[in-house]
Each structure stands twice: as C-alpha cells, then as structure tokens.
Amino acid sequence: MRHFKTILTHEFQNQIKSFKFTLVLAITLMVTVFCVYIQVQDFADRKEQYNQQIERKQDMLQRARVFSEFGIPIVIKPNPLSIFAKGYEEKLGNEITISWRNLPEFSRFDFMRKSKDTVGSNEKNPYLNIFTEFDVTRIVIIILSILTVFVAAPAISGERENKTLQLLYTNPVGRVEFFLAKYLGNLITLSIPLVFVFVSAAAMVALQPFIQVEPDFFLRVLLMMIGCLLFISVFTLLALIISTATSSSSRSLTYGLLVWMLLVFVYPNALQYTVEKNMEIPSLSRLEKKKSELYDAFAQAKDKFYQNHPLNKDRSYTIHKGGQFFTTFIGVTQKYVFKHKRKELKALLPELFEMQNKLMRAVDRYRSKLTQRQKLVDQLSLPLPNHLLEQTGTKLANTNRYARDIDIRNQARRFRGQVLDYIRSKDGFGYKFFTQTEPIHMTNDMEDYPDKYFQLSYYRKDYPRLDLQDRPKFTYKEPFQFPVEIFFLIGLNLLLIVLGSHLFSGSKVI
Amino acid sequence: MFIKEIIIKEIKENITTSKFLFLAGGVIVLFMLNAMVSLSDYQERLENYQSIRRAEQKAQKEQCEQFSNVVFHKLRVVKRPSAESFITHAKADKLPNGVKMDFFEISNPQYFKPLDIYSKSFISLDWTNILFYLISFLCLSLSYNALSGEKINRTLQLVLSNQVPRASVITGKFTGLFTLIMIPILIGMIIHIIIYQLSPEIAIEKTRPFIALFFTGMLLFVALNLLTGLLISSLTKQPMVSLSLCLIVWLVFAVVIPGTGWLWSKQMVEIQSVHSIKVRIARKSQELLKMNQYSLKSKSSWKGKAPTEGLLKRIHYKQKEQEIMNRLWHRRIQKQFQQTDHAIEFAKISPYAVFRFFGETISDNGYSGHKHFYHQVQNFHSTYKDFLRNRDQKYEDSYHKFWNESWMAPHWMSSKPINYEALPKFTYERPNFSETLRKAKGNILYLLLWCMVLFAGTFIAFVRYDVR
Numbered sequence: 001m002r003h004f005k006t007i008l009t010h011e012f013q014n015q016i017k018s019f020k021f022t023l024v025l026a027i028t029l030m031v032t033v034f035c036v037y038i039q040v041q042d043f044a045d046r047k048e049q050y051n052q053q054i055e056r057k058q059d060m061l062q063r064a065r066v067f068s069e070f071g072i073p074i075v076i077k078p079n080p081l082s083i084f085a086k087g088y089e090e091k092l093g094n095e096i097t098i099s100w101r102n103l104p105e106f107s108r109f110d111f112m113r114k115s116k117d118t119v120g121s122n123e124k125n126p127y128l129n130i131f132t133e134f135d136v137t138r139i140v141i142i143i144l145s146i147l148t149v150f151v152a153a154p155a156i157s158g159e160r161e162n163k164t165l166q167l168l169y170t171n172p173v174g175r176v177e178f179f180l181a182k183y184l185g186n187l188i189t190l191s192i193p194l195v196f197v198f199v200s201a202a203a204m205v206a207l208q209p210f211i212q213v214e215p216d217f218f219l220r221v222l223l224m225m226i227g228c229l230l231f232i233s234v235f236t237l238l239a240l241i242i243s244t245a246t247s248s249s250s251r252s253l254t255y256g257l258l259v260w261m262l263l264v265f266v267y268p269n270a271l272q273y274t275v276e277k278n279m280e281i282p283s284l285s286r287l288e289k290k291k292s293e294l295y296d297a298f299a300q301a302k303d304k305f306y307q308n309h310p311l312n313k314d315r316s317y318t319i320h321k322g323g324q325f326f327t328t329f330i331g332v333t334q335k336y337v338f339k340h341k342r343k344e345l346k347a348l349l350p351e352l353f354e355m356q357n358k359l360m361r362a363v364d365r366y367r368s369k370l371t372q373r374q375k376l377v378d379q380l381s382l383p384l385p386n387h388l389l390e391q392t393g394t395k396l397a398n399t400n401r402y403a404r405d406i407d408i409r410n411q412a413r414r415f416r417g418q419v420l421d422y423i424r425s426k427d428g429f430g431y432k433f434f435t436q437t438e439p440i441h442m443t444n445d446m447e448d449y450p451d452k453y454f455q456l457s458y459y460r461k462d463y464p465r466l467d468l469q470d471r472p473k474f475t476y477k478e479p480f481q482f483p484v485e486i487f488f489l490i491g492l493n494l495l496l497i498v499l500g501s502h503l504f505s506g507s508k509v510i
Numbered sequence: 511m512f513i514k515e516i517i518i519k520e521i522k523e524n525i526t527t528s529k530f531l532f533l534a535g536g537v538i539v540l541f542m543l544n545a546m547v548s549l550s551d552y553q554e555r556l557e558n559y560q561s562i563r564r565a566e567q568k569a570q571k572e573q574c575e576q577f578s579n580v581v582f583h584k585l586r587v588v589k590r591p592s593a594e595s596f597i598t599h600a601k602a603d604k605l606p607n608g609v610k611m612d613f614f615e616i617s618n619p620q621y622f623k624p625l626d627i628y629s630k631s632f633i634s635l636d637w638t639n640i641l642f643y644l645i646s647f648l649c650l651s652l653s654y655n656a657l658s659g660e661k662i663n664r665t666l667q668l669v670l671s672n673q674v675p676r677a678s679v680i681t682g683k684f685t686g687l688f689t690l691i692m693i694p695i696l697i698g699m700i701i702h703i704i705i706y707q708l709s710p711e712i713a714i715e716k717t718r719p720f721i722a723l724f725f726t727g728m729l730l731f732v733a734l735n736l737l738t739g740l741l742i743s744s745l746t747k748q749p750m751v752s753l754s755l756c757l758i759v760w761l762v763f764a765v766v767i768p769g770t771g772w773l774w775s776k777q778m779v780e781i782q783s784v785h786s787i788k789v790r791i792a793r794k795s796q797e798l799l800k801m802n803q804y805s806l807k808s809k810s811s812w813k814g815k816a817p818t819e820g821l822l823k824r825i826h827y828k829q830k831e832q833e834i835m836n837r838l839w840h841r842r843i844q845k846q847f848q849q850t851d852h853a854i855e856f857a858k859i860s861p862y863a864v865f866r867f868f869g870e871t872i873s874d875n876g877y878s879g880h881k882h883f884y885h886q887v888q889n890f891h892s893t894y895k896d897f898l899r900n901r902d903q904k905y906e907d908s909y910h911k912f913w914n915e916s917w918m919a920p921h922w923m924s925s926k927p928i929n930y931e932a933l934p935k936f937t938y939e940r941p942n943f944s945e946t947l948r949k950a951k952g953n954i955l956y957l958l959l960w961c962m963v964l965f966a967g968t969f970i971a972f973v974r975y976d977v978r
Contacts, residue, residue: 027758041776127847127850127877250655265633273634280624284624377630
C-alpha cells in the first residue's frame with residue numbers, strides 16, 4: 001500500500017480541478033437551494049395551517065358545555081425533517097379527534113364521523129399530485145447519483161484510453177491498492193457536493209424563525225448524510241466496476257447511465273407498477289357494509305331498550321328518542337327524562353364502545369390488506385440502494401409509515417383511554433354528559449324551574465363551559481428509529497468493493 | 511448532395527451497436543406490455559365506472575317517487591375513464607374522478623374509486639413515458655457523438671475535404687438518426703394498435719385521429735432530442751464532454767424543471783384554508799341573518815301551508831347563504847385549478863414537459879381531463895337545476911320555493927312523482943378531435959419552434975466550426 005496515498009491524492013486533485021466537478025457542484029447546489037427554499041416556504045404554509053388548527057382545537061375545548069360535547073383533537077405538528085425526506089408526512093392527515101364518539105383514527109378512517117374526507121376538506125391541492133415531490137433525499141437519489149456516475153465512470157476507462165494505466169503499471173502498484181485509491185479519491189470528491197447539499201439545507205431550515213428544530217435535529221441530519229454518503233459510495237463503486245470492464249470513457253459513461261436508469265427509474269417504477277396492477281386495492285364497500293351492520297345492531301339494541309323502557313311522551317317535554325347515539329339536552333329537563341336518559345346511557349354506552357372496538361378491528365383488517373401492496377414493493381426493493389436510502393431518510397425524519405401512521409395511532413389509542421378515564425372521573429358519563437344542572441336541582445315539572453335555568457338554555461351562548469383545566473394533555477412522543485438500512489448499505493458497499501477489486505485484478509491493462 | 515450516403519452511413523453505423531439494439535428492444539417490449547396492461551386496466555376502470563352508474567341510476571329512480579326527494583338527492587356524477595389512457599396515464603389514479611350534486615350545490619371533487627393512500631407515486635407505463643424517458647435517452651446517446659466523435663477521429667476533416675456541403679452533413683446525420691430511432695417506435699406502435707384492433711372493447715377507429723395527432727407531436731419530440739444532442743455535439747470537440755452536457759441538459763429539462771414547477775406555483779397562488787372559508791361563510795351568514803331577522807314558530811300545523819312572512823325571510827336568508835357558500839367553495843376549486851395551471855406553465859419552460867402535457871391533452875386523462883369534466887359538470891348542474899325549476903312550476907301542490915333544509919323544505923315542495931326518463935342525464939363527452947387539436951396546437955407550435963431554434967443553432971455552430 002505504498003502508493004495508495006499518492007494515487008488517492010492524485011485522483012482527488014484531478015477530479016477537484018476538473019470542469020465537471022465544478023459543474024456537479026454548481027448543479028447540485030443550485031437544485032438544492034431552489035428546492036429547499038421552496039420547501040421551506042411550503043413548510044411555512046403548513047405551519048400556518050397548523051396554528052389555525054391549534055386555535056380551532058382551543059376553541060373546541062372551550063366550547064364544551066357538557067361531556068357529550070367534549071373532544072380533544074390531536075394535531076400533529078409539521079415536521080421540519082420532512083424537508084429532507086417527505087415520506088407520508090402529508091398523505092395521511094394530521095388530525096385525530098379523541099372523544100367518546102370518534103374512533104382514534106385519522107379522519108379518513110374515522111368511521112364514526114358523519115362526513116368523510118373530500119378534496120375540499122383537505123388542505124393540500126389534490127391536483128398537484130401530478131407532480132413529483134422533491135426533498136433532499138430525492139435530490140441525492142436522482143441528481144447526485146447521476147452526477148456520481150458522470151464523475152466516476154471514466155475514472156479507470158479514461159486512464160486505459162489515455163494509456164496512462166499502462167504507464168502506471170510500470171511501477172510496482174498493486175491492483176487492489178489502485179482500485180481502492182481510485183474509489184476513495186472519487187468518493188471524497190463526491191462527498192464535497194453532498195456535504196454542501198446537507199449543510200446548505202440544514203442551515204436554510206434551522207435559520208428560519210418559524211421553524212423550531214428539536215435538539216436531535218442535527219444528529220438525524222448527520223445520520224441521513226451518512227446514509228447518503230453510503231448511497232453515493234454504491235454508485236461510485238458501480239461506476240468504477242463498469243469503468244473496469246470498458247475500454248473507452250464514453251462507453252463506460254453510457255453503460256453507467258444505463259445502470260443508473262435501471263436502478264433509479266426502471267426497476268422501482270416497473271416494480272411498483274407491476275405490483276399495483278396485479279394486486280387490487282381492497283374494496284371499501286366491505287368495510288362500509290360492516291359499518292352499516294354494526295350501526296344497525298346498535299340501533300336494534302336502542303330500540304330494544306326503548307321497548308323495555310318506554311318514554312312517556314306526556315312527561316317528556318324537552319327530549320325525544322331521535323339522534324343516532326344519545327340525544328343530549330344541555331339546558332334543563334324533567335327529572336323523569338333525565339333518569340330515563342341516564343339509564344339509556346348506562347345501558348347503551350358499553351354497546352357503543354363494543355361497536356367501536358369491532359369497527360376499529362375491521363378498519364385495522366382493511367388497512368392491513370391495503371398496506372400489503374406497498375409492503376410487497378418494499379420487500380422486493382430491498383436490494384436497491386435508492387430504496388435503502390429512502391427508508392433511512394424517512395425513518396430518521398419520522399415520516400415513514402410506522403412513525404406517521406402506526407405509532408401516532410397507537411399513541412392516540414392510549415390517549416383515548418386516558419380521556420375516557422378522565423370523563424369517568426368527572427362523572428362525565430353521568431348527569432354531566434347531558435347537562436350541568438345537578439340531579440338534586442332537577443324538578444319533575446318544567447314549570448317548577450326558576451327562570452334563570454331557562455336563560456341558560458341550549459341555544460344561549462352564555463351557558464357555562466366545562467372546567468377542563470385538569471384534562472389529560474397529549475404530547476406526541478416522536479420515536480427514534482435507528483435505520484438498520486445503513487447496515488445493508490454498508491454490506492452492499494463491501495460486496496461491491498470486493499467485486500470491483502476482484503474484477504479489476506483480472507482486467508486487461510489495454 | 512451526399513445526403514443519401516450520409517443517411518445510410520449513419521444508420522449502418524448505429525443499427526448494430528449494442529446500445530441501440532438494447533434500447534430499441536426495450537422500447538418494443540415496453541410498447542407491447544403497455545398494450546396488454548392498458549387494455550385490462552381500461553376494462554377494469556370501465557367496469558367500476560359502469561357499476562357506479564348503475565347504482566346511481568337505481569338510487570335516482572327510487573327517489574323519483576317524490577319530486578322533493580329528487581331535489582335533495584345527492585347525485586353521483588363520475589367521469590368516464592379515458593379510452594386513450596395508453597397515450598398517457600397522467601397519474602389519473604391520484605386524481606378525483608367525480609362529484610356529488612343536488613339541486614343546491616356541487617360537492618368538491620371526490621374519489622369514486624378505490625384509493626391506496628399508502629402507495630408511492632410512480633412512473634406508469636404509457637406511450638408518453640416510454641418516449642419521455644427511454645426514447646429521449648436513446649436519442650441523446652446516439653447523437654452526442656455524431657459530430658464530436660467524428661471530430662476526434664478526424665473523419666470529419668476527411669468528409670469535409672471532399673466537396674460535401676456542411677448543410678448536407680447536418681441534414682444527413684439528423685435524418686439518418688431520426689429514421690433509425692423511428693424504427694423501434696413504429697414497430698412498437700403498430701404492435702400496440704394491432705393488439706387494440708383485436709380487442710372488441712375498444713373502438714380503435716375513434717382513437718385513430720388522436721393517435722395521429724400524438725404521432726405528430728412525437729415526431730417533433732424525437733427531432734428535438736436529436737437536435738439537442740447534435741447541437742451539443744457540434745459545439746464540443748470531445749465525445750465525453752458532449753455526453754456530459756447532454757446528460758446535464760436531460761437532467762435539468764426532463765427531471766428538475768418538470769418536477770419543481772409546483773413548488774413555484776404554491777408560492778404564487780394562495781389557496782384559502784378550509785377553516786378560513788368556513789369562518790368566512792359563518793361571518794357572512796351572520797351578516798345576512800341580521801339583515802333578514804325572522805321568527806319561526808315551530809308548529810306542525812304550519813307545515814305545507816302558504817309560507818308565512820317569517821318563513822319567506824328564512825328562505826331568502828338560506829338561499830343567499832347557499833349562494834355565498836357555492837361562490838366561496840367554487841372559488842377555492844378555481845384557485846386550485848389556477849395553482850395547478852401555473853405549475854404546468856412553469857414546467858412548460860422545458861419542452862419535455864410540453865410534450866408530457868401535450869400527451870395529457872390528447873388522451874383527455876389526468877388533470878386536463880378532470881378539468882374538462884368539472885366544467886361539463888358545472889354546465890350540467892345548471893341544466894339540472896333549470897329542469898327541476900321548470901318541472902316544479904307545473905306542480906300545483908308546490909309553493910315553488912327551494913332552499914337547502916331537507917328536514918323542512920320538502921313540506922313546501924311537491925310530493926308528486928317525477929318521470930325518471932325525463933330527468934337530464936350526465937354523460938361525459940370527451941373533447942372532439944378539432945377541440946383537442948385547438949388545445950394541443952400551442953404545444954405543437956412550441957415544440958416546432960424549439961426544433962427550428964435547435965436546428966438553426968446546430969447549423970450555425972457546425973458552419974462556424976473550424977475543421978483544422
């Protein structure tokens with residue numbers, strides 16, 4: 001390894017002084033600054049929408065007059081790391097309503113919600129789906145990888161073409177030594193634009209006054225950069241292997257580009273396309289049917305209750321049977337009606353929860369089927385360096401399916417348990433579910449109520465609000481998922497180093 | 511002069527190269543695959559569309575027992591899938607394909623198809639994408655060294671030492687390469703058309719004019735790619751440099767510009783959030799309510815009798831409120847269209863993007879198709895409303911008042927049945943050939959202009975080239 005350092009330094013200096021390196025650096029920087037700047041502006045819009053959602057949440061909490069109205073919307077804050085790896089950040093929604101009525105699901109799967117998602121209720125313009133998302137990882141996957149091929153593909157074939165390889169072998173230089181030095185020289189050269197990409201992007205994100213980065217932001221960015229470096233290293237090795245097997249630099253570049261096209265465009269797209277065309281999306285109609293069955297079963301249980309406990313219409317002035325679940329009265333009612341409603345709630349609330357559990361299980365089954373396709377695509381993409389980098393990026397940014405979907409829903413489910421316990425502890429499923437008038441102050445006849453009770457009727461805005469100061473607070477704990485894909489990338493690199501060295505050792509000089 | 515010889519030489523030189531054979535074979539296989547996949551895909555989408563239509567017809571027929579039910583019935587209107595989606599799929603799966611409407615309003619566009627929110631965005635297999643990625647790559651890889659390769663081998667000096675006009679060299683090289691590249695494309699397209707011809711589900715004769723139109727644009731697109739390669743090749747002396755420049759041009763024009771247009775447009779066109787629209791509606795509604803103070807006594811006996819003054823005020827208020835709601839929601843959708851149009855306009859800086867949206871216009875698929883559908887839905891909604899209003903005039907038991915309160919308003923509407931057959935039906939009409947041509951004309955001219963500029967550039971650069 002006597003000449004290793006000399007060859008490495010020579011290769012690095014050669015590359016760094018070349019026009020193509022300046023071009024690579026300029027293009028990468030230009031695209032990064034442009035894309036990150038606009039992504040940051042987009043983030044500002046998302047943050048603004050988030051702030052509006054928080055205001056709405058506060059308003060919703062302040063408006064609750066009885067516990068039947070009580071619900072806490074969980075709003076997931078936009079994640080600045082999504083600028084680096086977008087993943088599912090904007091695809092699944094960011095709000096889950098936690099209440100006795102709703103399922104702890106994003107609105108798309110909250111089958112207890114009356115109105116379903118439409119385009120209008122989604123903040124994102126759906127027509128922009130026709131364009132590709134450009135985040136930092138994608139810039140590396142598409143642009144830096146092609147530029148890597150562009151820089152590294154002629155590295156050996158060029159020397160062969162110029163006959164400098166022959167000249168070099170007149171000295172006692174080991175072939176493995178030469179290959180490794182070439183590889184490292186190119187990798188160090190290419191790591192410069194990569195570092196520029198990450199430093200400029202991280203600075204542009206972290207310096208914005210409206211973005212508060214978490215303490216581990218830079219650590220995550222650093223790990224992402226390491227992932228990208230390993231990815232670039234794979235492409236450098238592939239380009240060098242092609243360069244080893246070809247005699248002219250333009251030929252190695254052409255083959256290098258073909259391999260790039262195959263890995264970055266053809267294989268991932270063909271795979272996604274083939275899987276999507278061959279595995280049908282499970283129909284929602286079965287889930288809708290299940291929902292209707294469960295609703296019908298609940299309606300029957302309700303009818304049965306009313307048959308066993310008929311409501312005397314002559315004695316019920318303010319209340320009637322209607323309403324999908326439980327009709328609330330909020331203001332005042334006769335003691336008789338209150339007792340009847342409380343009995344109904346006591347009898348039917350467990351039925352409702354049971355129905356919700358069954359519905360949640362049905363939703364889980366549907367979702368599991370729905371995700372089968374993407375899981376299969378992911379499994380079949382496992383050897384692809386771009387897939388490994390994507391996984392690394394989204395895991396570190398917490399925008400992958402686990403963090404953005406499964407984990408949030410699990411946390412929401414646990415939080416719902418706390419909210420229901422809180423409602424119970426406040427007698428929220430007792431009289432406070434319907435009204436703030438304590439049962440001892442209720443009268444048998446509406447006329448026996450003093451006037452002040454009527455002034456606080458349902459439609460009056462001045463009806464006292466619930467004191468919810470001690471309500472459970474939801475804090476979203478972002479998971480830290482170490483990207484094991486980094487090890488796959490390291491393995492892939494080692495494999496290619498061995499293969500490249502072996503091929504180069506056996507290759508012709510001329 | 512010598513053009514024929516140069517053309518033949520160019521074809522002979524490239525036709526046996528592994529690069530050409532590999533890519534040309536790939537192109538033909540992809541065209542065949544596309545024919546088979548798009549056929550089954552079209553049948554599947556058509557079945558989904560027809561089943562929704564059937565279900566909707568059944569639901570609407572049931573409502574016809576009572577006029578007021580029809581007024582409040584939420585009609586599902588769905589876009590018929592495009593038979594030309596093989597030209598470009600245009601990410602139609604990711605876009606809404608229908609709306610719901612009743613007498614009072616049109617809903618926001620909705621998805622009446624299974625939607626996989628977990629699926630990643632991908633490049634689908636269609637004619638536009640085959641040309642966009644593979645053919646453009648093939649063109650550049652064949653043309654990058656057409657001149658610079660000859661410069662370095664000194665064969666150009668030899669050619670020009672004979673009395674071969676430089677224009678003939680350029681024209682000959684261009685024509686030779688163009689003819690060569692057209693071979694796999696034509697084979698692929700013919701196989702595709704034959705497979706379609708054999709399928710009973712597709713009326714290929716209706717599709718033919720659109721294929722011909724696409725073919726025109728495709729010729730320009732191939733020429734454009736070749737001319738880009740030739741221009742770069744005539745400007746450089748080393749094949750390596752010309753290949754690198756071709757690569758960068760391809761990267762910028764085919765990947766970066768078309769992929770980032772939306773980022774700009776998001777900054778240029780602001781879309782009001784759903785919340786702010788709701789707040790605005792609520793505020794306007796309050797203002798209206800102040801102007802139209804009314805009181806209603808909720809007694810069952812007044813239902814269905816001549817509307818009281820209070821009720822008339824409420825109806826007026828509700829109608830005005832509906833107008834405001836419709837206006838604001840409609841404006842939001844228009845803004846979404848505007849934002850997308852801006853993104854497309856930005857992307858069209860690149861001729862690659864022009865070609866992509868040209869394909870979309872011809873196939874009436876994706877965003878272009880959806881926008882067309884939405885405009886037809888708006889027209890249909892006016893017709894539907896007018897029809898119901900006219901029909902209502904004929905009912906004696908109606909007080910001829912329409913307002914959007916389903917729990918109350920039917921009491922003042924007719925309860926008589928309505929003939930289902932007489933109801934206007936929505937049928938999506940794709941733009942005919944002349945309309946499509948009118949829309950696509952600009953794109954064709956733009957591509958033509960690019961070709962002319964590139965040809966002129968190549969010619970000037972080559973003429974100025976000092977052969978010594």
